[in-house]
Amino acid sequence: MSACITLEHVRFRWPGAQHHTLDIPQLSIQRGEQVLLRGPSGCGKSTLLSLIAGIHCPTEGQLQVLNQPLTALNQRQRDRLRANEIGYIFQQFNLLPYLSAVANVALACQFAPARRQRLQQQGLSVDQASAALLTRLGLSTAEQQLHAQQLSVGQQQRVAAARALLGAPALIIADEPTSALDQAHRDAFIEVLFEQCAAQQSTLLFVTHDATLAKHFARVIEFTAINAVQREAKHV
Ligand SMILES: Nc1ncnc2c1ncn2[C@@H]1O[C@H](COP(=O)(O)OP(=O)(O)OP(=O)(O)O)[C@@H](O)[C@H]1O
Ligand SMILES: [Mg+2]
Structure with missing residues (x-):
């Protein structure tokens, strides 16, 4: 197996913050691995995901994702890598409120030629594939045409999930993707995922x-075990 994500001596401090949020000496995730990351609220999980997705840059250290040295790429190169190869379900969904559900999903392919190409190879149009994913996640045809802002929180979360999965990105990052779902929709989502x-x-x-989800994952990473900031903070 080759590495999908490698961090070496990564530190990250939010602008204006007095302390580092992240100080991760080493972390490696192999291609094809399915990893659960857990830790207390505010410990830095979403911050770490934003670095891996190339949204923010480490303050120090080396970060490689899908054989790309993220720390050596410029913002445009990182944006391109994310669009083509990373499906990101944000904790706050990040949907466009005045676009329909299905248009929000299809947006994942707009600046992502590699994703479009993978759908073409399966003989699917972007709209067909978007609708099919939403149907599997339990949104009716009528609901798929509603603006994102007209949907319930759980429906919006499923739109965000479909957008992340569309066009088979090599890396899927899911930040609390089931927090607003009832058990039936959560089970359907986990199955599709x-x-x-x-x-x-x-x-x-x-x-x-959600502790009940741990059984689906071969590897569970405790955030406090990889982040030196946490260990220090406990002893203060
Ligand atoms: N955009 C930001 N600007 C400045 N500081 C931030 C920003 N986002 C997060 N932080 C700070 O970074 C720390 C970690 O936040 P983060 O959102 O990564 O935690 P988390 O582990 O994802 O928590 P939760 O489980 O509640 O989602 C917090 O102290 C927070 O105040
Ligand atoms: Mg978070």
Whole structure:
């Protein structure tokens, strides 16, 4: 197996903050691995995901994602890598409120030629694939046409999930993707998620506080065990 994500001596401090949020000496996740990351609220999980997705840059250290040295790429190169190869379910969903559900999903392919190409190879149009994913996640045809702002929180979360999965990105990052779902929709989502990961050998990095989900993952990372900032803070 080759590495999907490698961090070496990564530190990150938010602008204006007095202390580092992250100080991770080493972390490696292999391609095709499905990893659960958990830790207390505010410990820095979403911050770490934003670095791995190339949204923010480490203050120090080396970060490689999908064989790309993120720390050596410029913002445009990182944006391109994310658009094509990283499906990100944000904790706050980040949907466009005045676009329909299905248009929000299809947006994942707009600046992502590699994702579009993978759908073409399966003989699917972007709109067909977007609608099919939403249907599997339990949104009716009528609901798929509603603006994102007209949907319930759980429906919006499923739109965000479909957008992340569309076009089979090599890495799927899911930040509390089931927090607003009832058990039936959560089970349906987990099934679709693992099916997509298996079919495409995608790597999955999944953050959750839901202890019942741990059984689905071969590897569980305790955030406080990889982040030196946490260990120090406990002894202050
Ligand atoms: N955009 C930001 N600007 C400045 N500081 C931030 C920003 N986002 C997060 N932080 C700070 O970074 C720390 C870690 O936040 P983060 O959102 O990564 O935690 P988390 O582990 O994801 O928590 P939760 O489980 O509640 O989602 C917090 O102290 C927070 O105040
Ligand atoms: Mg978070």
